[in-house]
Amino acid sequence: xxxxxxxxxxxxxxxxxxxxxARIDEVMAQARAQGAxxxxxxxxxxxxxxxxxCDVPDVAAExxxxxxxADQLIAAYRTLARTHGLMLLAGTVPMRGADGRxxxxxxxxxxxxxxxxxxxxxMTRFESERWGIVPxxxxxxxxxxxxxxxxxxxxxxxxxxxxxxxxxxxxxIILIPACTDTQxxxxxxxxxxxxxxxxxxxxxxxxxxxxxxxWSATLDENRGHACAFGPxxxxxxDDGVIGSGAPDxxxxxxxxxxxxxxxxxxxxxxxRNRDDWPDHHPPARIVTLA
Numbered sequence: 001x002x003x004x005x006x007x008x009x010x011x012x013x014x015x016x017x018x019x020x021x022a023r024i025d026e027v028m029a030q031a032r033a034q035g036a037x038x039x040x041x042x043x044x045x046x047x048x049x050x051x052x053x054c055d056v057p058d059v060a061a062e063x064x065x066x067x068x069x070a071d072q073l074i075a076a077y078r079t080l081a082r083t084h085g086l087m088l089l090a091g092t093v094p095m096r097g098a099d100g101r102x103x104x105x106x107x108x109x110x111x112x113x114x115x116x117x118x119x120x121x122x123m124t125r126f127e128s129e130r131w132g133i134v135p136x137x138x139x140x141x142x143x144x145x146x147x148x149x150x151x152x153x154x155x156x157x158x159x160x161x162x163x164x165x166x167x168x169x170x171x172x173i174i175l176i177p178a179c180t181d182t183q184x185x186x187x188x189x190x191x192x193x194x195x196x197x198x199x200x201x202x203x204x205x206x207x208x209x210x211x212x213x214x215w216s217a218t219l220d221e222n223r224g225h226a227c228a229f230g231p232x233x234x235x236x237x238d239d240g241v242i243g244s245g246a247p248d249x250x251x252x253x254x255x256x257x258x259x260x261x262x263x264x265x266x267x268x269x270x271x272r273n274r275d276d277w278p279d280h281h282p283p284a285r286i287v288t289l290a
Contacts, residue, residue: 002146002173003256005031005039006226006243009091010211010250011219013051017069020049021076027252028084034254037146040207041091043104043154043179046073047218057217059130063094067102070095074107074115081109087144091177091207092120092153094133103136106151106177116142118151121162141169147259154178157206158192160199167200167274172259174200178208178224186224197229197240201266201274203257204229210250226253231273235265 007027014020024041031039049069050062066073070093077090088109095105104120104127119136120127127133139162141148150166150173157163157176166174176193180186186208193204208224225245232240243255266274 001256001258001260002037003035003254004173004175004205004228005034005036006205006207006228006245006253006255007031007039007041008208008210008224008226008245008248008250008253009042009045009048011045011048011209011213011216011222012211013213013215014049016052017049017072017076020052021080024077024090025080025083028080028086028088030252031254032084032086034252036086036254038087038089040089040175040177040205042207042209043092043106043177044094044219045091045177045179045209046093047216048213049073050218051213051215057215057220059217062216062218063102063131067094067096077107078109078113078115081111082113085111087111089151089175089177094131101134102132104133104153105136106153108142108149108151110144116140118142118153120153121156122159124155139163139165141166141171147172150174152176152196154180154189157189157196157204160196163196163204164200164277164279167202168279171202172262173203173205173257176204176206178206179219179222180208180224181221183223190224190227193227194229194240198232199273199277201231201233201262201269203242203262205255205257210248223248225249228253228255228257230257230262231265231269233265233269233271235261
């Protein structure tokens with residue numbers, strides 16, 4: 001059993017770096033007090049930091065403000081994970097590589113400060129056209145004390161082959177940090193997460209950004225709510241919903257994910273979605289009615 005704290009992090013303008021990290025510290029303290037093992041922050045939660053350094057909304061300046069402080073952010077996240085003794089998926093941080101190109105990276109940090117990264121694979125139009133963000137390394141899985149975890153960053157969750165690769169590598173839980181500025185966008189991620197849990201008979205958990213931030217050109221509007229899903233099969237809810245927060249509510253949602261129950265279901269399900277998936281299939285034929 002692992003208890004995951006999903007944070008629909010409200011985008012507020014910080015006074016400085018320490019003020020921003022104090023909010024993360026508060027989220028983690030609340031999660032620990034409520035018995036969480038793992039805290040999930042949303043995609044691009046780190047972009048709120050730009051509000052401390054950019055006087056007016058500016059897409060390029062906001063990105064540079066955070067990219068230039070990426071190492072400082074990662075170090076601070078690692079300190080907080082060690083301080084609270086919790087595993088932390090620190091949303092995502094845009095990071096510039098040795099090739100000078102920027103990638104959207106999700107740091108997963110354990111309670112000892114050890115770290116690994118999942119890069120985003122598929123960029124939204126905003127990321128590619130306005131920011132020039134490029135795809136990073138392909139999907140991976142992380143070995144943890146609670147089994148193998150996968151991370152599917154927002155838009156990536158809408159492409160079944162990406163989480164599927166993680167499930168085939170042993171992932172039982174797919175964490176989905178998200179940043180969506182409309183209900184359309186959020187529902188694409190929410191419905192995709194629900195479908196991935198059904199298809200792969202696994203757990204999925206979504207943590208989006210929330211709130212209005214007119215001072216930001218990047219995070220001006222944020223819609224969504226925390227939610228978690230499991231298989232739609234015996235031993236689980238009829239609709240597969242494990243937990244769901246209120247719309248646009250920044251309160252933590254704690255969800256217990258029972259790996260033993262998942263193992264029982266996978267061993268003897270009503271249907272074998274995970275095993276019956278046609279990973280290798282011929283292309284569709286074109287048929288003319290006669």
